[in-house]
Amino acid sequence: DAAAATLSEWHALGDYLVTKYNNGYINEPGDINNVGQEVGYPVWWLKAVGYDNFPSLSPTACEPAPPAPVAH
Numbered sequence: 001d002a003a004a005a006t007l008s009e010w011h012a013l014g015d016y017l018v019t020k021y022n023n024g025y026i027n028e029p030g031d032i033n034n035v036g037q038e039v040g041y042p043v044w045w046l047k048a049v050g051y052d053n054f055p056s057l058s059p060t061a062c063e064p065a066p067p068a069p070v071a072h
Contacts, residue, residue: 019029028034
């Protein structure tokens with residue numbers, strides 16, 4: 001019936017996606033010569049988020065400010 005066929009297709013799609021994008025890499029299921037390609041980020045995105053400036057930041061620059069004193 002249609003419901004069983006649809007469910008089977010959804011399971012197959014899930015298996016395919018997990019295999020293709022497993023562990024942060026792109027793999028072509030069934031093609032042993034086309035596995036382990038790094039995904040990475042586009043250069044425009046890295047520049048937009050300031051990735052090239054990251055190592056120069058102080059580790060404390062990311063720490064939250066202490067809470068303000070409560071007036072009584």
